Amino acid sequence: MINRNNSIRFTDEQAMILESAREFCRDKSPVPVVRALLKTETAYSEEVWQQMVDLGWSGITVPEKFGGSAMGFGSIVPLAESMGRALLVTPFFSTTLAAQAILRAGSAQQQEAWLPKLVSGTVATLAWLDGEDWGADNLECKVTTDGDQYRLDGVKWHVADAGVASLFVVITEADGAPALALVTRDSLAESAITPHTLIDETRRAAKVDFTGVTIEASDLIRGEQVDSALHEIRLLGALLVAAEATGSAAACLDITVEYLKTRKQFGKLIGSYQGLKHPTVDILIAMDSARSHIYHAASVVDDGPMSNDAEIACRMAKALATDALTYAGDRAIQFHGGLGFTYECDAQLYMRRAQWAQQQFGDSYHHRKRLASLLLD
């Protein structure tokens, strides 16, 4: 059924978060810093991550009893948009989503054991995909009983920040039903982690082999709530990436506009040519659409179960934002001419980010396909 929820709520408090987040990200992550981090092993600055933790960002969606500020998931959108704008990468997304998994599916003990740690900067991540992409429902990674304990078997791909995570929330299957296994870094062998070579050099992810890892019963999360939690986290992950991509698209637009205003050919600034001007307007329009959708999604997601409107909003936001960035990155390269094709030109950073973002939590076609069922049937 067609949904007519078009609300955008944006409080003064959120406006303040947005303003300070933009400023923080701009200060901490100018392009030379981004480029310097590309060459490091972890690709982020521990110092900046700690500052984000000190600002309370790691706890912004976590209840106060675990040390968070419980501002609601929507308040992450301005943060993520600001990070994307500055290409600022930290384990923020991984840790936030892992915390959401524990919050939405874990027991009181599991929450008490982990959430305060994650709020104070311990890195956690989700280990989700096994070989296939977001469209696959079957999980190869399984849990079986092993005496009093449980044993995991399977390899996970695209595990973000695996190299620095202390906790892996492994999406797995126990007795034919989805379950979450809380696996600590020290239960993994060094050789279990094989870094991927990612298209977006600002990020890190790895293949992680959980075969033979044993966990206690207290580290396994089972039950009906797991199903819905997984559904919700995928959508929240999609929204995070959408918000980040929107910020990156805005930054990509800025560098393109800047070049069009300074480069001359045939005695004229190239931005005066409509062959460039009009597609640049199209980037603006695509970015504007994406921005409207991410803030709409921020207005309708909440800490409880995901409403139909919220699901639609997250999927639309993801589909539009990563398409906007893909278009922006593609045109940014072309409109910089030969320079655009160089490693030195910043256009490549956005192009690579676009290709990465498109594939996180489902690409635009994946979401449109599900939207078709939600909206047309």
Place this chain on the structure above:
Amino acid sequence: MTTASQQELDDFRAQVSAWMKDNKPADPGFLLPQTFMEVGSERVLEFLREWQHKIWSAGYLGMAWPKEYGGGGMEPIFQNIVDKEMKRHAVPICFNVIGLSWTGPLINDIGTEEAKKKYLKGILSAEDVWCQGFSEPDHGSDLGSVQCRAERDGDDYVINGTKIWTTMGNYAKYMILLARTGPAEPRKYDGLSFFLAPMHIDGVDPRPIQKMTGEYGFCETFFTDARIPASTLMGKEGNGWKVAMQTLQYERGAEAGAAGGLMAVRTVVSDLIEELRHVKRDGEPVLHDPVVRDRLVQFLMEEKSLSLGERRQAHAALNSDYPWSLALSGKLRASEFAREMRKFAVSVQGAHGSLYVGDEDALAGGFWQRAYFNNFSTTIGGGTSQVQANIVGERVLGLPKD
């Protein structure tokens, strides 16, 4: 923002909804226009005039305009509610758009007390139809170069020249007229003046032009020594360009102040989807086709983007990097979206897509075919999409002029 409580607003909505249900006119048995640009016969004109008059008499039009000039003196939110209900109930349009949405707001903003008294009420009641005399045969996009002359002669201006694409020119009592009172040097924009010109006078001859759809709605308007009172000048002589630009801001929906009312027949993706529920293609229900599904979802997303954009505009913090973006791109986005969507609506029908209005087997009476064709009035009229893209590129992004 409003001082009305949610309860008051809900009650008001219910009251409006009931009124629309009771008063929605029956199908007159002839083709009604999809926008104000297809008012092509007297009977259509009279039908729409009566309908608009009824809405205004009920207090549902110009609700936020001052009371002393025929408005309701209320907060704009009430008119917004009415407009939504009109759309929901799929009632006929309020056709006097050039008055309601462009001229009225202009007069409200910069008009003299006398002009307000003279014109505003007639705009709302539909007694006085308005038209717009900007474009000329040789000067359309390049509006600043218009040549139609207005020569001062005593208490009058004498008009000579030709305007074209004058929507409802043959029915209008007044025209907002952009004419040249001074030299085009050194700047072509100088020497232009803006008039609230009477049409029912000697020397004004609007001749209807047939559109590609076969319908009528606009005219070529010839002025031969037409004398209009100098008091019809809006603003100062030579300041016409500025006034015309303000008018275009209203026309393109970039500036608030319109009287409200339903401006165009509802043409939304959900209605297309309903129409398609029983349509088959390639021997299968068309809504099972993955490519069709994907396109429809894209249109739904884009349509939602437009509504969400209106909401986002209210939050300055979410528009800080390009503050004018949503306002100035709105016309371009909405008209191009509609064009693509309607084009698709025709092509998706398969063999039946080739049937037009008048064929008893056409899907929805050929509504989408006609809607697609007529949509060019929005991608060309009011400044073409290409010109809009220039405006957004230059004024929003700061790109150099071409």
